[in-house]
Amino acid sequence: MKLTPGAAILWTLLVPGSAHLRLGHAARAALVFATAVGLFAAGAAIVGDRVWYFQLFEPFPFLKTLLDRMPVQLLPEAPNLGCCIVLSFLREAPATDQGMFDWLRMIRVPVPHEHLGLFLMGCSGVVNSLWVADAHWLAQGRRHQGRISPPAAAFLSWLVPGAGHVAAGQRDKGVLVCAAVLIMFALGLLLSQGHGIDRPLRSAWWIPQSLFGGGTLFATLVTAPLEEGPPAPWIDHGVALCAVAGLMNLIVMIDAYTVAESGAVEDAAALGGRAA
Amino acid sequence: VSLVPRALLYLVALFLVMIVYTGQKHSAPGPILRASVRMTAKLFAWSVLGVVVMLALEAVFID
Numbered sequence: 001m002k003l004t005p006g007a008a009i010l011w012t013l014l015v016p017g018s019a020h021l022r023l024g025h026a027a028r029a030a031l032v033f034a035t036a037v038g039l040f041a042a043g044a045a046i047v048g049d050r051v052w053y054f055q056l057f058e059p060f061p062f063l064k065t066l067l068d069r070m071p072v073q074l075l076p077e078a079p080n081l082g083c084c085i086v087l088s089f090l091r092e093a094p095a096t097d098q099g100m101f102d103w104l105r106m107i108r109v110p111v112p113h114e115h116l117g118l119f120l121m122g123c124s125g126v127v128n129s130l131w132v133a134d135a136h137w138l139a140q141g142r143r144h145q146g147r148i149s150p151p152a153a154a155f156l157s158w159l160v161p162g163a164g165h166v167a168a169g170q171r172d173k174g175v176l177v178c179a180a181v182l183i184m185f186a187l188g189l190l191l192s193q194g195h196g197i198d199r200p201l202r203s204a205w206w207i208p209q210s211l212f213g214g215g216t217l218f219a220t221l222v223t224a225p226l227e228e229g230p231p232a233p234w235i236d237h238g239v240a241l242c243a244v245a246g247l248m249n250l251i252v253m254i255d256a257y258t259v260a261e262s263g264a265v266e267d268a269a270a271l272g273g274r275a276a
Numbered sequence: 277v278s279l280v281p282r283a284l285l286y287l288v289a290l291f292l293v294m295i296v297y298t299g300q301k302h303s304a305p306g307p308i309l310r311a312s313v314r315m316t317a318k319l320f321a322w323s324v325l326g327v328v329v330m331l332a333l334e335a336v337f338i339d
Contacts, residue, residue, distance in 0.1 A: 170303050172304060173303050173304070173305060175305075177299050180299075181296065183292055184289060187285075241289060244289065244293065255299065255300050
Protein backbone atom coordinates (compact mmCIF):
# COMPACT_ATOMS: atom_id res chain seq x y z
CA MET A 1 0.00 0.00 0.00
CA LYS A 2 1.27 3.48 -0.88
CA LEU A 3 2.05 5.77 2.05
CA THR A 4 3.71 9.16 1.89
CA PRO A 5 6.84 9.64 4.09
CA GLY A 6 5.01 12.27 6.16
CA ALA A 7 2.06 9.96 6.74
CA ALA A 8 4.48 7.16 7.70
CA ILE A 9 5.95 9.41 10.40
CA LEU A 10 2.50 10.32 11.72
CA TRP A 11 1.21 6.74 11.74
CA THR A 12 4.29 5.42 13.56
CA LEU A 13 4.10 8.22 16.13
CA LEU A 14 0.48 7.39 16.88
CA VAL A 15 0.40 3.60 16.42
CA PRO A 16 3.88 2.03 16.38
CA GLY A 17 4.12 -0.54 13.59
CA SER A 18 1.05 0.64 11.66
CA ALA A 19 3.08 2.34 8.91
CA HIS A 20 5.33 -0.71 8.52
CA LEU A 21 2.21 -2.90 8.24
CA ARG A 22 0.67 -0.65 5.61
CA LEU A 23 3.97 -0.65 3.71
CA GLY A 24 3.89 -4.45 3.61
CA HIS A 25 6.47 -5.27 6.29
CA ALA A 26 4.32 -7.36 8.62
CA ALA A 27 7.15 -9.01 10.57
CA ARG A 28 8.92 -5.70 11.14
CA ALA A 29 5.60 -4.10 12.13
CA ALA A 30 5.20 -6.74 14.85
CA LEU A 31 8.75 -6.01 16.05
CA VAL A 32 8.08 -2.26 16.10
CA PHE A 33 4.88 -2.72 18.08
CA ALA A 34 6.48 -5.19 20.49
CA THR A 35 9.50 -2.97 21.23
CA ALA A 36 7.81 0.44 21.40
CA VAL A 37 4.63 -0.60 23.18
CA GLY A 38 6.25 -3.42 25.18
CA LEU A 39 8.96 -1.20 26.69
CA PHE A 40 6.44 1.53 27.43
CA ALA A 41 3.95 -0.85 29.05
CA ALA A 42 6.66 -2.56 31.12
CA GLY A 43 7.88 0.81 32.40
CA ALA A 44 4.36 2.08 33.06
CA ALA A 45 3.54 -1.08 35.02
CA ILE A 46 6.45 -0.32 37.37
CA VAL A 47 6.10 3.46 37.64
CA GLY A 48 2.36 4.02 37.30
CA ASP A 49 1.11 7.60 37.63
CA ARG A 50 4.45 8.74 39.05
CA VAL A 51 5.73 9.28 35.51
CA TRP A 52 3.58 12.46 35.35
CA TYR A 53 5.82 13.97 38.03
CA PHE A 54 8.62 14.06 35.43
CA GLN A 55 6.88 16.23 32.84
CA LEU A 56 9.30 18.83 31.54
CA PHE A 57 6.88 21.63 32.40
CA GLU A 58 3.42 22.06 33.83
CA PRO A 59 0.99 22.47 30.88
CA PHE A 60 0.13 26.13 30.19
CA PRO A 61 -3.40 26.98 31.36
CA PHE A 62 -4.65 27.85 27.86
CA LEU A 63 -3.28 24.57 26.40
CA LYS A 64 -3.87 22.39 29.46
CA THR A 65 -6.77 20.41 27.99
CA LEU A 66 -4.76 19.59 24.86
CA LEU A 67 -1.43 18.88 26.62
CA ASP A 68 -3.11 16.75 29.27
CA ARG A 69 -4.31 14.43 26.51
CA MET A 70 -1.36 14.83 24.12
CA PRO A 71 1.58 15.09 26.54
CA VAL A 72 4.42 16.27 24.29
CA GLN A 73 6.04 17.71 27.44
CA LEU A 74 6.72 14.18 28.70
CA LEU A 75 10.24 13.69 27.39
CA PRO A 76 11.86 11.52 26.11
CA GLU A 77 8.64 9.45 25.97
CA ALA A 78 6.86 11.91 23.64
CA PRO A 79 8.05 10.33 20.33
CA ASN A 80 5.97 7.34 21.45
CA LEU A 81 2.98 9.66 21.31
CA GLY A 82 0.26 7.05 20.89
CA CYS A 83 1.29 5.28 24.09
CA CYS A 84 1.52 8.61 25.95
CA ILE A 85 -2.01 9.51 24.83
CA VAL A 86 -3.35 6.13 25.98
CA LEU A 87 -1.56 6.56 29.32
CA SER A 88 -3.09 10.01 29.76
CA PHE A 89 -6.56 8.48 29.39
CA LEU A 90 -5.71 5.73 31.88
CA ARG A 91 -4.59 8.34 34.43
CA GLU A 92 -6.84 8.61 37.45
CA ALA A 93 -8.09 12.17 36.97
CA PRO A 94 -9.17 13.60 40.32
CA ALA A 95 -12.46 15.48 40.11
CA THR A 96 -12.04 17.73 43.15
CA ASP A 97 -9.34 20.15 44.25
CA GLN A 98 -8.62 18.00 47.30
CA GLY A 99 -8.37 14.93 45.04
CA MET A 100 -5.93 16.77 42.78
CA PHE A 101 -3.87 17.85 45.80
CA ASP A 102 -3.69 14.23 47.03
CA TRP A 103 -2.81 13.00 43.54
CA LEU A 104 0.00 15.56 43.18
CA ARG A 105 1.32 14.52 46.57
CA MET A 106 1.06 10.84 45.69
CA ILE A 107 3.10 11.12 42.47
CA ARG A 108 5.98 12.68 44.43
CA VAL A 109 6.43 9.47 46.43
CA PRO A 110 9.17 7.15 45.05
CA VAL A 111 8.06 3.67 43.97
CA PRO A 112 10.17 0.48 44.04
CA HIS A 113 12.40 -0.07 40.97
CA GLU A 114 11.42 3.34 39.57
CA HIS A 115 14.88 3.84 38.03
CA LEU A 116 14.33 0.82 35.80
CA GLY A 117 10.70 1.68 35.04
CA LEU A 118 11.52 5.26 34.08
CA PHE A 119 14.41 4.07 31.91
CA LEU A 120 12.14 1.62 30.06
CA MET A 121 9.56 4.33 29.39
CA GLY A 122 12.20 6.81 28.19
CA CYS A 123 13.82 4.06 26.13
CA SER A 124 10.50 3.40 24.34
CA GLY A 125 10.43 7.05 23.19
CA VAL A 126 13.96 6.92 21.76
CA VAL A 127 13.35 3.52 20.15
CA ASN A 128 10.09 4.70 18.56
CA SER A 129 11.78 7.79 17.14
CA LEU A 130 14.22 5.44 15.39
CA TRP A 131 11.29 3.35 14.12
CA VAL A 132 9.77 6.61 12.82
CA ALA A 133 12.99 7.20 10.86
CA ASP A 134 12.79 3.61 9.58
CA ALA A 135 9.18 4.03 8.43
CA HIS A 136 10.09 7.31 6.71
CA TRP A 137 13.01 5.56 4.97
CA LEU A 138 10.79 2.69 3.78
CA ALA A 139 7.98 5.02 2.66
CA GLN A 140 10.46 6.82 0.40
CA GLY A 141 10.77 3.54 -1.47
CA ARG A 142 14.43 3.21 -0.54
CA ARG A 143 15.99 -0.13 0.24
CA HIS A 144 19.35 -0.29 1.93
CA GLN A 145 21.93 -2.32 0.07
CA GLY A 146 24.88 -1.37 2.24
CA ARG A 147 26.16 -3.19 5.31
CA ILE A 148 23.43 -1.88 7.61
CA SER A 149 20.25 0.16 7.34
CA PRO A 150 20.56 3.80 8.53
CA PRO A 151 18.07 3.48 11.44
CA ALA A 152 19.82 0.31 12.61
CA ALA A 153 23.17 2.16 12.53
CA ALA A 154 21.67 4.98 14.62
CA PHE A 155 20.23 2.45 17.08
CA LEU A 156 23.60 0.72 17.48
CA SER A 157 25.21 4.10 18.13
CA TRP A 158 22.55 4.86 20.72
CA LEU A 159 23.54 1.72 22.60
CA VAL A 160 27.30 1.96 22.06
CA PRO A 161 28.69 5.22 20.59
CA GLY A 162 30.50 4.55 17.30
CA ALA A 163 29.08 1.03 16.88
CA GLY A 164 26.93 2.30 14.00
CA HIS A 165 30.03 3.65 12.24
CA VAL A 166 31.84 0.35 12.74
CA ALA A 167 28.85 -1.57 11.36
CA ALA A 168 28.66 0.83 8.40
CA GLY A 169 32.33 0.28 7.60
CA GLN A 170 34.08 3.25 9.27
CA ARG A 171 35.86 1.32 12.02
CA ASP A 172 38.59 3.81 12.99
CA LYS A 173 36.23 6.75 13.14
CA GLY A 174 33.79 4.67 15.18
CA VAL A 175 36.46 3.81 17.73
CA LEU A 176 37.56 7.46 17.99
CA VAL A 177 34.08 8.90 18.59
CA CYS A 178 33.31 6.03 20.95
CA ALA A 179 36.36 6.96 23.03
CA ALA A 180 35.35 10.66 23.04
CA VAL A 181 31.79 9.99 24.25
CA LEU A 182 32.82 7.33 26.76
CA ILE A 183 35.56 9.50 28.31
CA MET A 184 33.13 12.41 28.64
CA PHE A 185 30.49 10.15 30.18
CA ALA A 186 32.95 8.44 32.55
CA LEU A 187 34.32 11.83 33.65
CA GLY A 188 30.79 12.98 34.43
CA LEU A 189 29.92 9.84 36.34
CA LEU A 190 33.19 9.99 38.26
CA LEU A 191 32.86 13.64 39.23
CA SER A 192 29.27 13.13 40.38
CA GLN A 193 30.27 9.98 42.30
CA GLY A 194 27.85 7.93 40.22
CA HIS A 195 24.81 10.15 40.77
CA GLY A 196 25.09 12.35 37.69
CA ILE A 197 22.42 10.27 35.95
CA ASP A 198 19.40 9.92 38.17
CA ARG A 199 15.99 10.65 36.63
CA PRO A 200 14.05 10.81 39.92
CA LEU A 201 16.43 13.50 41.21
CA ARG A 202 17.52 15.32 38.03
CA SER A 203 14.80 14.64 35.49
CA ALA A 204 15.46 17.61 33.16
CA TRP A 205 19.16 16.67 32.86
CA TRP A 206 18.14 13.06 32.25
CA ILE A 207 16.51 14.00 28.90
CA PRO A 208 19.80 14.72 27.06
CA GLN A 209 21.60 12.04 29.09
CA SER A 210 19.19 9.38 27.80
CA LEU A 211 20.48 9.96 24.28
CA PHE A 212 23.35 7.66 25.25
CA GLY A 213 21.29 4.55 25.90
CA GLY A 214 24.03 2.13 26.95
CA GLY A 215 25.53 4.55 29.47
CA THR A 216 22.14 5.53 30.87
CA LEU A 217 21.21 1.87 31.27
CA PHE A 218 24.47 1.24 33.14
CA ALA A 219 23.89 4.19 35.44
CA THR A 220 20.23 3.23 35.92
CA LEU A 221 21.05 -0.30 36.99
CA VAL A 222 24.33 0.21 38.81
CA THR A 223 25.04 3.69 40.14
CA ALA A 224 21.72 5.58 40.43
CA PRO A 225 20.04 3.20 42.92
CA LEU A 226 23.04 3.50 45.29
CA GLU A 227 22.40 5.54 48.39
CA GLU A 228 23.52 9.14 47.92
CA GLY A 229 25.70 10.57 50.64
CA PRO A 230 26.63 14.24 51.01
CA PRO A 231 26.70 15.93 47.56
CA ALA A 232 30.03 15.58 45.74
CA PRO A 233 31.86 18.93 45.35
CA TRP A 234 31.90 18.49 41.56
CA ILE A 235 28.34 17.15 41.25
CA ASP A 236 27.17 20.01 38.98
CA HIS A 237 30.10 19.48 36.62
CA GLY A 238 29.42 15.72 36.60
CA VAL A 239 25.75 16.14 35.74
CA ALA A 240 26.56 18.61 32.95
CA LEU A 241 29.29 16.40 31.47
CA CYS A 242 26.93 13.39 31.36
CA ALA A 243 24.33 15.56 29.60
CA VAL A 244 26.98 16.77 27.12
CA ALA A 245 27.99 13.13 26.51
CA GLY A 246 24.35 12.36 25.63
CA LEU A 247 24.15 15.32 23.25
CA MET A 248 27.48 14.30 21.67
CA ASN A 249 25.98 10.87 21.12
CA LEU A 250 23.01 12.42 19.33
CA ILE A 251 25.49 13.88 16.81
CA VAL A 252 27.20 10.48 16.59
CA MET A 253 23.82 8.79 15.94
CA ILE A 254 22.91 11.28 13.19
CA ASP A 255 26.36 10.87 11.62
CA ALA A 256 26.08 7.06 11.76
CA TYR A 257 22.70 7.35 10.03
CA THR A 258 24.24 9.55 7.33
CA VAL A 259 27.26 7.26 6.87
CA ALA A 260 25.00 4.19 6.51
CA GLU A 261 22.73 6.11 4.14
CA SER A 262 25.57 7.22 1.87
CA GLY A 263 27.03 3.71 2.01
CA ALA A 264 23.73 2.34 0.79
CA VAL A 265 23.65 4.82 -2.09
CA GLU A 266 27.25 4.02 -3.00
CA ASP A 267 26.55 0.29 -2.87
CA ALA A 268 23.44 0.76 -4.98
CA ALA A 269 25.51 2.70 -7.55
CA ALA A 270 28.14 -0.04 -7.52
CA LEU A 271 25.49 -2.69 -8.06
CA GLY A 272 24.06 -0.62 -10.91
CA GLY A 273 27.53 -0.27 -12.40
CA ARG A 274 28.14 -4.00 -12.26
CA ALA A 275 24.74 -4.68 -13.77
CA ALA A 276 25.53 -2.32 -16.65
CA VAL B 277 36.75 24.36 43.36
CA SER B 278 39.55 26.58 42.07
CA LEU B 279 39.82 28.01 38.59
CA VAL B 280 42.73 25.94 37.21
CA PRO B 281 41.15 22.45 37.57
CA ARG B 282 37.91 23.84 36.18
CA ALA B 283 39.72 25.32 33.18
CA LEU B 284 41.53 22.01 32.61
CA LEU B 285 38.24 20.12 32.76
CA TYR B 286 36.74 22.60 30.30
CA LEU B 287 39.71 22.12 27.97
CA VAL B 288 39.38 18.32 28.04
CA ALA B 289 35.59 18.48 27.54
CA LEU B 290 36.00 20.96 24.68
CA PHE B 291 38.51 18.68 22.96
CA LEU B 292 36.18 15.67 23.27
CA VAL B 293 33.24 17.65 21.88
CA MET B 294 35.42 18.87 19.00
CA ILE B 295 36.36 15.26 18.12
CA VAL B 296 32.68 14.45 17.60
CA TYR B 297 32.01 17.76 15.85
CA THR B 298 34.87 17.48 13.36
CA GLY B 299 34.18 13.74 13.00
CA GLN B 300 31.23 14.59 10.79
CA LYS B 301 33.48 16.23 8.22
CA HIS B 302 36.13 13.52 7.98
CA SER B 303 36.20 9.74 7.98
CA ALA B 304 39.82 8.99 9.04
CA PRO B 305 41.08 9.50 12.62
CA GLY B 306 44.19 11.52 11.62
CA PRO B 307 42.37 14.49 10.06
CA ILE B 308 39.71 14.34 12.81
CA LEU B 309 42.32 14.68 15.58
CA ARG B 310 44.28 17.42 13.78
CA ALA B 311 41.13 19.45 13.12
CA SER B 312 39.96 18.86 16.73
CA VAL B 313 43.22 20.17 18.18
CA ARG B 314 43.04 23.28 15.96
CA MET B 315 39.40 23.97 16.86
CA THR B 316 40.00 23.36 20.58
CA ALA B 317 42.98 25.70 20.66
CA LYS B 318 41.03 28.39 18.81
CA LEU B 319 37.91 28.13 21.01
CA PHE B 320 39.93 27.90 24.24
CA ALA B 321 41.92 31.01 23.30
CA TRP B 322 38.69 32.91 22.58
CA SER B 323 37.24 31.70 25.91
CA VAL B 324 40.31 32.87 27.86
CA LEU B 325 40.16 36.20 26.05
CA GLY B 326 36.47 36.48 26.94
CA VAL B 327 37.16 35.78 30.61
CA VAL B 328 39.98 38.35 30.68
CA VAL B 329 37.76 40.99 29.07
CA MET B 330 34.94 40.23 31.51
CA LEU B 331 37.30 40.47 34.50
CA ALA B 332 38.70 43.76 33.18
CA LEU B 333 35.19 45.19 32.68
CA GLU B 334 34.23 44.04 36.15
CA ALA B 335 37.32 45.68 37.65
CA VAL B 336 36.67 48.96 35.83
CA PHE B 337 32.89 49.30 36.17
CA ILE B 338 31.93 47.30 39.29
CA ASP B 339 34.91 47.50 41.66
